[in-house]
């Protein structure tokens with residue numbers, strides 16, 4: 001499965017495409033289960049990039065774990081959570097609070 | 098220290114205005130990311146995993162209190178309360194919003210700082226010995242030369258689009274604390290037989306995926322010829338350096354592929370065309386820059402000895418810190434202090450906003466308002482009266498920066514790694530933290546003695562792992578982090594590149610492996626004064642391989 005991710009232009013914060021917009025957490029990112037859905041996400045990413053909403057747009061591998069979306073690669077897990085050495089920072093901070 | 102003149106002020110202000118306009122046009126969508134990317138990189142703005150990253154130049158690692166206080170202010174106001182001091186004597190902020198960067202740059206300009214040429218294929222921040230101006234073994238302060246190079250290289254039209262980035266380091270002492278042989282150009286300030294100042298010139302050092310030790314191409318270059326000779330080197334590089342392959346584009350590859358003799362000939366030939374023209378430095382100009390770096394007036398403070406003797410009796414921890422983090426100054430009543438940013442289990446090189454402000458206060462109160470960032474990711478107070486050392490120590494204890502581990506195994510260089518860096522293949526900071534915690538006992542660390550451990554989170558080698566006595570390189574293998582160990586590297590006047598010792602270790606195994614290496618060394622050293630690197634050079638890798646892998650071969 002694939003999800004669409006990028007960094008927001010204005011502040012660089014990592015975002016994921018979910019429910020027709022860019023969410024600050026990965027949990028409910030839109031999942032592409034087949035090639036057609038991947039193409040659709042890719043087109044959305046390309047348009048958002050062209051519209052100067054986001055930069056560094058990527059389609060990445062993801063799984064669903066306990067009902068929430070989780071990226072597969074460690075790199076993307078860290079992007080989705082925040083630095084592993086500073087649990088008070090990044091997305092994980094809000095989750096803990 | 099160096100103060101901006103009118104030209105510098107105008108130049109930096111103009112750049113702030115220009116980049117602010119570029120950011121505005123980017124945010125409004127007037128320019129695309131492809132157009133903007135090279136512009137932001139010219140101003141130190143990267144995009145990392147979680148956010149943008151801003152790299153701010155600290156020319157030759159020299160700062161004053163107001164500048165460090167401003168960095169603390171930026172950390173608090175625009176970032177998340179901390180900054181990361183780097184091996185290139187710079188500082189990086191990990192979370193700035195693009196929309197705030199114009200304001201940050203304006204704040205920086207108000208204290209004569211900027212982020213110009215901290216990225217891109219240009220001549221980067223010139224680095225220097227962090228004890229410059231204070232070291233007892235120094236022939237001359239290297240920073241005036243670094244400043245001359247900075248002025249010459251800033252937006253140099255011919256050298257702003259080189260095949261690849263270009264790094265210059267200068268030392269003024271026999272003992273190289275600036276790792277000059279790992280740089281594109283390394284300059285060693287020395288005197289000739291007639292007592293005149295000049296440089297031994299090294300070129301073609303570098304780390305990254307192809308580590309190389311720089312080659313000496315000239316034993317003595319008169320100081321007046323600094324710029325003409327560097328121009329000759331850059332011209333040869335700019336003309337012949339490879340642009341077809343990013344990984345082969347550094348001057349180290351050109352030197353390697355051309356051969357030292359031939360490239361020396363090319364540089365010397367180019368220099369003949371340049372040496373007696375306008376790049377020759379008038380003595381008056383050099384002395385004028387020198388004057389900016391005149392040492393502070395160091396009044397005799399002979400009461401220091403007695404004060405220290407008493408304080409030592411009073412506090413064992415002060416005494417330990419004195420032995421480990423305080424070094425001899427050229428003035429007998431003074432000392433240079435290393436403020437360790439390597440608290441046990443902390444993130445190497447990170448400092449909080451309030452720590453930065455408190456250190457700025459200490460520098461103003463006790464250290465003639467002078468600070469340095471070392472390439473080992475620590476802060477330095479280069480001039481402290483020995484009589485004030487106890488007061489400085491107490492102030493550092495208050496802010497948790499009095500760890501007495503300079504040059505010991507927990508004084509680790511570590512790049513940001515996969516916790517922040519978009520290019521990383523593995524994490525480096527948690528490994529540094531775990532090793533630091535494993536060797537937490539300072540008594541044990543002192544027993545081990547000088548040991549330089551350096552960690553990078555990918556082959557780019559920002560964490561200098563190739564030249565660590567023990568180097569650790571994090572890679573990705575089958576989706577997990579794997580750590581490769583090199584032994585025998587060194588970044589001093591006897592620079593060497595470490596050798597890979599064998600198969601890599603998982604994140605669970607790596608700290609045990611490091612401990613095994615250290616124990617092996619302790620078991621085979623001739624005596625406690627034989628450092629790890631000396632012992633390794635004497636015995637080679639075999640005993641370490643045996644200790645790490647013998648069980649496996651037998652089992653197999």
Ligand code: HEM
Pocket residue numbers: 143145150182183184185189261264302303304305306347511512513517518519520557558559560561
């Ligand atoms: C986080 C963003 C960073 C990026 C994207 C980055 C990128 C790179 C790259 C691509 C190289 C290899 C250059 C080559 O071999 O041609 C490199 C080398 C290097 N970087 Fe970084 N780096 C980053 C952070 C740092 C930090 C935090 C430090 C200091 C702690 C640093 C210091 C160095 C040094 C010393 C080298 C090796 C020396 C050489 O140029 O050969 N970098 N970096």
Ligand code: SF4
Pocket residue numbers: 512513514515518519520521522553554555556557558559560
């Ligand atoms: S060595 Fe690699 S992981 Fe570490 S900072 Fe440099 S580019 Fe990033």
